Amino acid sequence: MSFFLEVLVGGALAGVMYALVAIGFVLIYRASGVFNFAQGTMILFAALTFANLVEMGAPMSLAFVVTLALLIGSAFLTERLVLRPLANRSVITLFLATLGLSYIFEGVAQIAWGTQVHALDIGLSDEPVNLFGLSLSSFDLAATAIAALLVAGLALVIGRTGLGLALRAVAADPLAALSIGIQQERVTVIAWSLAGFVALVAGLLWGARSGVQFSLALIVLKALPVLIIGGFTSVGGVIVAGIVVGAGEKLAEIFLGSLIGSGIENWFAYVLALLFLMIRPTGLFGQRDLARI
C-alpha cells in the first residue's frame, strides 16, 4: 500500500510540472483566444538565456530579472508585430502565426546562445525525503511548492484585480470590451508577459531537472493533453489535470506495465485526453459555450 501511495504522490508531484507548462497556455488562450504554439520555445528561450547569463558569471537574481525583461519585451513585440496586424483574423491564422513565432524564439535562442546543452543548477537538490512515511523527491517537493506559489499569485492577479475581469472580457468579445473602454492591446501585452513569466519559472525547473537543451521545447507535447483534460480556459483545471496525468501515467507504468508492456508513460496522457475529447470536450472545468440558434 505504501508503495502504491509513493507512486501516486510522486507522480502527482511530477504532474505539477506539466501543469506549470500548461498554465502559460491558459493565460494566453484566455486573452488572445489562441493556442500559443510558441509557449514551448518561450520556455526554451527563457531557460537558455538564464543558463548562459549564469555561466557568464551573473548572479541568479540578475539573470532572472534580465531574462524576464527580455520576455516582457518580446510580449510587446509580439502584440505589435504579430497580433495587432492579425486582429479579427480567424483562429487558425493566429495559430499559424504562433507556430511561426515559435521558430523565431528558437532561432533567436540558437543564434544568441548556440546549440550546446547546459546543465542548470538553481540550488534545488534531488534527494529522497521521508514525508509521512513516503519516500519522495526533494526536487519534486520544492518544484511543487514553487508552482503552488506561482498559481496562488496568478489567482490573486486574475481573480482579485480589474485585470482578471478585463482579460475575460477581451477574450469573450473584443469589440464589446472596446466599447466599455478596455484597451485590448494593453491587456494582450500583460497576458503575454504573465505567460512569459510562467515560461521562465517552468524553464528553470524543467532545465534544472533535465538539462537546458532544445528538446525542452517539446514539453508542449506533454502540456497539450493536460490542457485538453483540464480545459483551455481554467488555471485550476489544468493543475488538477496535470496531477491526474502525472499520477496516472506513473501508476499505469508500474501496475499495468507488467501486463501490457512498458512505455505506457509515453502515451497514457494522450489516451486519457482522447477519452475526454469524446466524453467531455470542454475539459474538467472548461466553459461550454451556449449559442442561441
Place this chain on the structure above:
Amino acid sequence: MLGSASPTPLPDMAEVAVAEGESVARGQAGSPAALAVEGIHLRFGGLSVLNDVSLTLERGETVGLIGPNGAGKSSLLNVMSGFYRPDAGTVLIDGRTAGGLAPHRIAHAGVVRTFQNLGLFQGMSVLDNVLAGRTLHIRAGWPHYLLRLPAARKDERDNRERAMEILAGLGLDVHADRRVSTLPYGAQKRVELARALAMEPATLLLDEPLAGMNAGEKAEMVEAIRAVNRRDGTTIVLIEHDVGIVMGLSDRLVVLDRGRKIADGSPTDVAAMPEVMTAYLGTEPGAGGERGA
C-alpha cells in the same frame, strides 16, 4: 469564448487626424454640445455609406435615429463611437475634436454604445458583465488589490454596490449570479444597457435596444431608457424601427436615407414630411426610375 463573431468590421485603428472643424458646435445655452458630427463622409470601397452627415446632440436630449434598412444608421453610430473612422468630417465630444480616437478612448470620454446583436461577455455572470463596465471606475492601483489593502476593498465594495443598484433598477438583481447566456433575450438586452450605465456615460448610443423583444419587454425597456434620461440627464441616441415607440420616446427625430440626412426635427414635424414618407414607402412622385431603399 474565442474570436466571437464580430458584429461590425473594425477598421485600422491608427490615429489619423481628421480634418479639424473650424466651428465648434454649440448648444442653445452656449455650452458645447454633448456630441456633434460635422460633414461626415464614409465610404466602403466604391459604396458611399454616409454622405455629408451633420448632427448635433444637445445635453440631455433623446434623439431617435430612423430610416430604411441600409440607410447608414448603424454606420453613423459606429462613427460616433469610434468603431469606424470617417473618410472626412469631424466628431466632437463636449466641443473637443475626437476624430481618429480609438473606441476605448471615446468610451473614456463618456460616450458609450450598445450593439445591435448583443455585445455581452457570454461566459460571464450578469454581475461580472456589469462590473466589467466599472473597470473605468477602479480607483485603487493593482498593488492595493493584490495586498487586499483597505482602499482596494472599499473600491471593490463601492463598485459592486453600484452594479447591484443598476441591476436592481432594471429588475435584474435577482439574476445577478446567473450566466448571462442563460437569460431570455430581452433580459440580455437589459444587461447590456446595465453594463453601459455602469460606466456612468454622459451620452448613450443605443443600436436597436428593442430589437427582438416582445411587447412586454419593449415596454419595460422604454421605461428604463426614459428613466435614465430623466434621472441622470444622459443624452441618448437610439436607433429603432418601431416608429410608434421611437416617436413617443424621442425629443427629436433624425431620418437617414441612403447615407444622407433627409430630416431633423420634432417627431410630429418629421412624421408629416413628404420626403420621410417617400423614404419609407419608396414612392417618389415624378421620379419613378430611382432605386428603392
